[in-house]
Amino acid sequence: MSGDRSIRTANGVSHLKRSVMRDLLKLAVDPDIISLAGGLPAAETLPVEAFGECLEAVLARDGAASLQYSPPFAPLRAWIAEHMRGRGAACSPEQVFITNGAQQGLAIISRMLLDPGEPAVIENIAFTGIQQVTAGRGADVRTVNVDPALGVDVSSLEKAFQLEPRPKMAVMVPNFHNPLSATMPAEARQTAAELAARFQVPIVEDDPYGMLRFEGEAIPPIKAYDQDDFVFYLGSFSKMLAPGLRLGWIVAPESMMPQITVVRESMDLESSTLIQRVVHEFIRRGHLQVHLNEMNALHKTRRDRLVAALKSEFTTGEHWTEPQGGLFVWLTLAEGIDSWALFEAALAKKVAFIPGEAFAVEGGHKNCVRLSFGNVRTEMIDLGVARLAQAVREGALAR
């Protein structure tokens, strides 16, 4: 035995891109920093009291069963099936698989569908977690164009599906896309579902933000148009209830449940039965709708404030999305601005955001930034945007 005495890691690990966002978020813990960075829902409306009452009730009612190993909590699966029906995508409780959130759902489906080297389609601007999972499986990643307002371009999707070898899956976020805030129109969703069936390429519909609409009419999920069972739907309680719970779900063809189960067992066995029971109790008592109303109202106030501040500060051709829900605004600055450099300058002025390039699968979009209005105190938004605009102006002068 000789040579370098170190642990040899898998080649595949080098494919895994460290989440820039999560690194950046660590920089932004200074309480004086106005953070428009993290994709967090409003802390003010997290339902601490109601959740505590539900915890107490569940422990009193279920006792040791709520702390023991357990199969998925059947009443929660039943409620999720009802919830999906209410959103236009009816399914049976047997089609609902409980996860620790949409990220785990994506990891499970990717593991089930993708062998290393096989093609997978993702949006050309995508949440880092989606890039991590597909790259981490060693996928041959193809991109599809996504419009900042209208989401996936279905003609681009059709082209990606036509290429041989055919992709094994396509991931998209149809509601209040992270980071673009784009929302796909109903017609595009229907077309996407039809393309999935026609080309036999499963769509993974990643929908953590669907219930975060504060304005306009809800649009049924892609899954609602899925006549041929080629859409996997990923739900999450992280944004619609609380991120600290780690709970979500997959809707999948019932025939695939055994494979989904075995893939998930190999990852971490099962989800916390305590958390499943408490979330169900929270819903059963009617708290969820109250919470969504409160949270979304606050988010709307913050979006209004953010958009007003952008209008006031950025008057030289910059543009931004004005979403009807979710957590994000996508701001496009003048060509030539490097938002990594801007990030440093802004941080010095005590305001944080995520540089757009972090989401750009094929690079570029350096002049864009993601602003999150979910968890910034409303009265700090004007100051935050003023600081950002000042950093932009000073950067322009320095160039």
Place this chain on the structure above:
Amino acid sequence: MSGDRSIRTANGVSHLKRSVMRDLLKLAVDPDIISLAGGLPAAETLPVEAFGECLEAVLARDGAASLQYSPPFAPLRAWIAEHMRGRGAACSPEQVFITNGAQQGLAIISRMLLDPGEPAVIENIAFTGIQQVTAGRGADVRTVNVDPALGVDVSSLEKAFQLEPRPKMAVMVPNFHNPLSATMPAEARQTAAELAARFQVPIVEDDPYGMLRFEGEAIPPIKAYDQDDFVFYLGSFSKMLAPGLRLGWIVAPESMMPQITVVRESMDLESSTLIQRVVHEFIRRGHLQVHLNEMNALHKTRRDRLVAALKSEFTTGEHWTEPQGGLFVWLTLAEGIDSWALFEAALAKKVAFIPGEAFAVEGGHKNCVRLSFGNVRTEMIDLGVARLAQAVREGALAR
């Protein structure tokens, strides 16, 4: 587009062996069945009340922070580092990575170390979850002999490490092994750690049962003998506190934390901050030691009762382990007995166990069964073993 209109799954998924145990457990939900099957700790001592108090206290103290996205809870990492020091395997909080349990720890480390097709060493009789993870990574699985009383045979381990290509990792359960209940002596642990360093093959020490000792002296973990940072230690709160929480940890070289973090992010982002905070509060209030004392005392009573019943019922050369902790007894019946057939016959008599072959990586061990004494009511053990013995006798007559 023509042919079979179905979703094409990854080739790798066929490597994943469905957990026989979890399927069998579903058969055993009939409340009249005396179950010696599931590897569950005693439900009677799960600390429902104390845990409820801690939940209330954490929500009152931390409020929204306990429901929001969050970095790993620093006081819990600090406690785990202290706990490891107390067990003879000192480490820094920076070496502690929070997981959803030992299974996730194994999945993370396997993902980090193993590329498909590379060799990994596991025990020739091993928990199904270990088989699922290594096979699921597409590993070239090599086995090492494990003795029902003394655990991994280190001369067999040395041979496995000598084979080229060198293995990328070796997984072992040194304390109260599942299903054998074997516990490796200190000398074997030291030798294993030395072999890991000498051959530069990382050992993954999977230790969910280490704190479930009810008799005899604790033996330091393999990690305690790890001079050269070639041992990854996997801890779990599932058995030492409660399975329904889904919380555990990895101890790893600090230099590998960035890679561990990115692998874990790609799986499910992070662990529940609420659960982390509550577990820490439970420990801070001194409940953990009280709980361990109560649970282990009850487990000892049940082991005593089980061993006494085996002595009384099996008098024709059958033999079994008599562990000083953990949850399992490994019963070896007469050669020629098929414990799958016995399982059916026993279930008809309303007693359940796990057939030994389910754990046998290379098959065989058909005449063995795993009996779990953790979560069976003490007063039912005699009847359960009597039913099992009757099923064995009737099976022998029928052959």
